[in-house]
Amino acid sequence: MIDSDVSIDIKDLTRYYKGNHIPALDQVSLQVRKGDIFGLLGPNGAGKTTMIRILCGLLSPTNGEVTIEGYSLKNEKAFIRKIIGVVPQDIALYSSLTARENLSVYGGICGLKGRFLKERIKELLPVFGLEKSADRHVEHFSGGMKRRLNLIAGLLHMPRILFLDEPTVGIDVHSRNVILENLREINRNGTTMVYTSHYLEEAENLCSYITIIDEGRIITRGTLAEIMERSGSCTSLVDVFLSLTGKTLRD
Amino acid sequence: MRIFFKLVYKDALVVMRDRGGLAMLFIMPLALVLLMTSLQDATFRSVNESGIRLLLLNNDIDSLGLSVEKKMMQSGLFRTFTEIDDRKPTEQEVKDAVAAGRFLIGVIIPHGATQRIRDKVSRNVQMALSGSQPVSGPEDSVFLQVYLDPTTKISFRENLQHSIHEFSSEIESQIILQEITLKINELLAIPVYDLSQVQEEVIFYREEYATRGDTGVIPNSVQHNVPAWTIFAMFFIVIPFAGAMIREREDGSLDRLLTMPVSHAKILFSKTIVFLFICYFQFILILIMGVYLFPLIGLPALQTGDNLGMLSLMALATALAAIGYGIAVGTITRTHQQASIFASISVVILAALGGIWVPVFIMPAFLRQISVVSPLNWALNSFYDILIRNASFSEVFPGIIGLCLFALACILLALIYKKLKWAS
């Protein structure tokens, strides 16, 4: 049962929200392999954020089992917290603190210390184009700048597994390409990623494995090549999605 | 531990960045204590120095009337007048003079009041001797009519009513006992010891201000008001505390922290430490103001004696109770607005119940009984024990424990609430 290749193992994951008799996730089973950039794609309300929140321990599933790197999410949350990083869909930063202070707080809590923490912050800020704003208060940042800082805060401590919930929304094309390049680099250094997005082209380029969900259920999965092959005439993920659901994704 | 320091650093930084909030945390309590103490000091002095103007119309001219008149004339509390414009007023004139604000109180002892008591006594004694009917004690002040200036502050009015009531019922019961003694002697022809001697001295509410031993602590408005308003101000820490919790929750930072290797308990504990420090600092500033600034502006200096250690402990316990309450409010309310409205109203209610505004002993009996539910009351009593009665540690200890238990109960409530919410 334990496959040394598997990083995240999800079995029959179901989640109902209070007052809603339609599940946000409906018996989803999937596996994320070590070293993958796992794309979790789907329209608004598909259940992507619900999935990410369950995987990082913020939400308990109504049903189903999850193990991450062999640890049970239910019973060994403390271990899991030490090896994951999360970039939430909604920006989570202390707005009265500066960029550097935010990173120092989050990095410190994730176990980085002293000199190394400082160096790491110094190294990452320029990568995401924030070196000039390092000591400005976050409340004065533009939306895109906050989003980039939000991203750094999640990967600062070089987690083994990184959850990214729509990390590039509202970021200009150039910055987005820089970010994607950096994510690839981080992945090459051994970080497994679970990545959600509406930008299907972006996912086509970035992800090594793709799962598309809609209304809490998986509608297709595989590598990009596998999905395209199965879909026959389709030329892009957008077409695949349209043909499978009859819906278009917002972009 | 390093991680915990990082949390404390973060919470301290967040508090310090909010300059406006910080100023309010320190300036408002100082202003409140200063203002309330000055106000009360003025009232206290004017009452003490000039006395309360009281107009007495004694239509009785018999034991009751005469002893009331005598007592009132002797009292340091009242400045008693029996005439307006050099002549004895009528009942209507007494009412009018009080209504016009010329006197704070008008007291009318109606014609034949003593005789009415005598009649009642002899009826009672006869009944008691002839059957099972017990002798009834003095009833409420049916013999005196008291008028109060309608513009006087309610708290002050209650104070006065209370003392006049005590005053007159005391005299009444003395007379009743005297009359009983007389009656019984008449009937039995065996001399009975004068029962009225058994009665104790008239009890004034001011008894409460008595000091113990010769500690040199003189009861005055400063010794009373500084602790009362300090406790009140400290409890307002509930609002910024709950606010900090809610903001962290709303901006997603809490969720992010919860995906990191740190427990929710630590996150809250870190805030507790930071806000305890703030409260303690508030307290020290108020003490410094009381001790050094008050004398400069004509108020009596706050006297802490050598009780600084106990006072500090009390301040921390009070702060802890306030923070515990803040944790409950911050957990149960959803928005900052909800939290501040709920917190401020509930703190004002708890303060009123706890005797911050009006001393508990002049409250109506049923309120006096409820007042013990207010942690502000426990805090206030313990502070009074230290500042006025110079109590020992063992006497203050139950108060400290009570406040800590209150904090604990609040945290438990928050935990249970979270568990229930999480479950759904």
Ligand SMILES: Nc1ncnc2c1ncn2[C@@H]1O[C@H](COP(=O)(O)OP(=O)(O)OP(=O)(O)O)[C@@H](O)[C@H]1O
């Ligand atoms: N806190 C909540 N309470 C009730 N229902 C919720 C809650 N959060 C999400 N839902 C519901 O669960 C479903 C899945 O929501 P989720 O946020 O997981 O979607 P998503 O795929 O992340 O969408 P988006 O692309 O808009 O971010 C939706 O139907 C949503 O209405």
Ligand SMILES: [Mg+2]
């Ligand atoms: Mg989402």
